[in-house]
Amino acid sequence: MSDEENIVDPSHPRYESLMIRKKVAEAGVKGMLADSAMIAHGRGEAFDYLLGEQTIPSAREATKEAAARLVRARKPVLSLNGNAIALAGQEFLTIASQLDCPVEINIFYRTPERMGALLGHLKMLNTKLGLDVEILGGVPDARIEGLEGPRGACQSNGIFEADTILVPLEDGDRCEALVAMGKEVLVIDLNPLSRSSRGGTVGIVDEVTRVAKNLIQMIPQKPQPTDWNNNQALQAALNHITTSMSDRFA
Amino acid sequence: MSDEENIVDPSHPRYESLMIRKKVAEAGVKGMLADSAMIAHGRGEAFDYLLGEQTIPSAREATKEAAARLVRARKPVLSLNGNAIALAGQEFLTIASQLDCPVEINIFYRTPERMGALLGHLKMLNTKLGLDVEILGGVPDARIEGLEGPRGACQSNGIFEADTILVPLEDGDRCEALVAMGKEVLVIDLNPLSRSSRGGTVGIVDEVTRVAKNLIQMIPQKPQPTDWNNNQALQAALNHITTSMSDRFA
Numbered sequence: 001m002s003d004e005e006n007i008v009d010p011s012h013p014r015y016e017s018l019m020i021r022k023k024v025a026e027a028g029v030k031g032m033l034a035d036s037a038m039i040a041h042g043r044g045e046a047f048d049y050l051l052g053e054q055t056i057p058s059a060r061e062a063t064k065e066a067a068a069r070l071v072r073a074r075k076p077v078l079s080l081n082g083n084a085i086a087l088a089g090q091e092f093l094t095i096a097s098q099l100d101c102p103v104e105i106n107i108f109y110r111t112p113e114r115m116g117a118l119l120g121h122l123k124m125l126n127t128k129l130g131l132d133v134e135i136l137g138g139v140p141d142a143r144i145e146g147l148e149g150p151r152g153a154c155q156s157n158g159i160f161e162a163d164t165i166l167v168p169l170e171d172g173d174r175c176e177a178l179v180a181m182g183k184e185v186l187v188i189d190l191n192p193l194s195r196s197s198r199g200g201t202v203g204i205v206d207e208v209t210r211v212a213k214n215l216i217q218m219i220p221q222k223p224q225p226t227d228w229n230n231n232q233a234l235q236a237a238l239n240h241i242t243t244s245m246s247d248r249f250a
Numbered sequence: 251m252s253d254e255e256n257i258v259d260p261s262h263p264r265y266e267s268l269m270i271r272k273k274v275a276e277a278g279v280k281g282m283l284a285d286s287a288m289i290a291h292g293r294g295e296a297f298d299y300l301l302g303e304q305t306i307p308s309a310r311e312a313t314k315e316a317a318a319r320l321v322r323a324r325k326p327v328l329s330l331n332g333n334a335i336a337l338a339g340q341e342f343l344t345i346a347s348q349l350d351c352p353v354e355i356n357i358f359y360r361t362p363e364r365m366g367a368l369l370g371h372l373k374m375l376n377t378k379l380g381l382d383v384e385i386l387g388g389v390p391d392a393r394i395e396g397l398e399g400p401r402g403a404c405q406s407n408g409i410f411e412a413d414t415i416l417v418p419l420e421d422g423d424r425c426e427a428l429v430a431m432g433k434e435v436l437v438i439d440l441n442p443l444s445r446s447s448r449g450g451t452v453g454i455v456d457e458v459t460r461v462a463k464n465l466i467q468m469i470p471q472k473p474q475p476t477d478w479n480n481n482q483a484l485q486a487a488l489n490h491i492t493t494s495m496s497d498r499f500a
Contacts, residue, residue: 049441238495
């Protein structure tokens with residue numbers, strides 16, 4: 001990242017979005033991300049732009065539902081990929097501490113270097129926050145059924161045995177495989193049309209750092225789960241986008 | 251880019267999109283792109299996904315209008331940034347040859363290294379295609395009025411004196427500054443709501459390699475310019491997106 005690119009003007013109308021982008025770029029420099037992570041982040045930026053870079057009402061409801069199901073869970077786990085750790089590693093450790101559950105690093109393009117960088121970053125944040133959250137993923141000993149190769153690797157005391165999993169920014173295949181294993185899958189994804197959003201138990205159509213901050217507020221209130229209609233919530237997100245596109249140039 | 255990321259399965263439903271992405275990643279490795287280029291590409295991917303990764307009818311009309319105005323122009327120029335060169339450098343040289351006009355490299359984050367990599371790449375393509383297109387941008391001697399710093403640098407025999415400019419993937423500020431100088435600005439941008447799309451004379455809401463290939467077909471047919479209603483064309487693109495989002499989960 002060049003010096004010029006590093007400077008973000010606080011008066012810029014998209015300041016928050018540019019600061020979030022900066023976090024991704026910095027994590028890239030630290031070796032925490034796959035090359036495709038920047039492209040994935042850009043895709044998310046476009047959808048967030050269409051949502052008005054805000055938590056829309058249906059996303060707030062979905063976040064509350066996710067909080068309720070995490071609180072109710074017998075064995076919850078937070079599945080974190082590189083972008084989730086780069087953007088909200090601190091917040092996810094806080095959530096895991098609230099829930100007294102582990103986090104598990106689960107990345108699509110697994111290399112020892114990237115796993116090492118992500119483990120090191122989370123351990124550093126654990127210390128910084130004075131927390132003792134269990135960080136899994138480094139020594140996989142089980143497999144997500146139906147996924148080939150390193151993408152299916154997981155830990156038995158984490159994702160494999162969990163009944164409820166929070167998956168920010170998850171690949172569609174893996175989301176579907178986790179649902180097929182009978183787990184409650186709580187998805188954070190800015191694209192309401194993605195297979196992850198559609199395939200999960202609860203799809204939260206919102207930016208990951210905003211969701212993480214909302215969860216930290218909501219979990220201590222111990223909300224109650226409802227009969228969640230995921231399709232209805234996703235259509236509400238689409239309707240929010242389409243309403244903002246109607247008659248723009250009339 | 252890791253080996254795993256480099257493999258694109260031709261049976262993948264988004265094969266074309268993944269091959270386009272691969273070109274951007276490879277140009278990044280060659281030093282042709284700013285760090286933000288991958289994020290910008292991801293934003294484009296999201297809009298292309300919403301358009302169905304196809305040239306929609308209003309975009310085809312806009313491309314034909316752009317072809318007509320390039321053919322009519324007294325002094326046209328193609329303004330190329332890193333992503334445009336990475337994705338369709340060969341096609342833009344072909345178009346410049348058809349129009350007998352120069353291309354000018356005009357990048358937002360200008361460094362000598364990046365300019366050198368882009369100039370070298372275009373020169374290599376010129377030779378490969380057996381063309382002799384003039385490649386400007388290396389020795390700026392004029393300024394786009396109203397833009398501070400290196401972003402305003404341009405060449406007098408290129409962008410500065412041109413009456414009609416094709417700008418793929420342009421920054422909103424620069425697009426507006428070129429329009430304010432009285433030029434016809436033909437914009438390629440997948441976001442129909444961007445300042446570039448809205449501020450340009452003709453906004454083509456389509457993916458840059460598809461547009462470049464369409465222009466190569468259309469220019470020899472010498473189409474006639476019309477009274478172009480840019481807002482109407484942009485609203486048509488928005489309507490295409492919103493129609494595809496209606497009642498998806500009904």
